[in-house]
Amino acid sequence: MLLQNDPFRELDLLGRLGRSGSEYLSMPMDAYRRGDHVWVHIDLPGVPPDAVEISVERNVLTVTAEREWLPEGDDVMYLNERPIGVYRRQVHLGEGLDAERIEAHSENGVVTLRIPMAERAKPRRIEVVTTRKPIDTTGVDASE
Secondary structure, eight states: OEEEOOTTHHHHHHGGGSOOSOSSBOOOEEEEEETTEEEEEEEOTTOOGGGEEEEEETTEEEEEEEEOOOOOTTOOOSOOOSOOEEEEEEEEEOTTBOGGGOEEEEETTEEEEEEEBOGGGSOOOOOOOOOSSOOOOSOOOTTO
């Protein structure tokens, strides 16, 4: 399970018409579970893969990216609508995800993360057996 850690995201969406109070730009993200993996797709058009930093600390996944563009000396700007600067998103990884085996790939301006489910979180079948000696339900160790 992923939990979003961005309490001001809705305010940032309103602030797209102007500069929001956040020092980071927002990046659109989709996350879903398919089979034994959680997939995350993050739109970062115009951001080269070497300008994307992904880290995990204390089960918090942080994606930081920077898009830069500087006009050259003779350029005359007619429109300047594409946001430049630092993008950042954080999500909490649930205990059921394996943060040690996250894979990342970038293609056509979309960064894709594949986060495997931890083995302990996968459903498993527990076999019911019959034994001659029943399971002690009193909580007292018989060997004492």
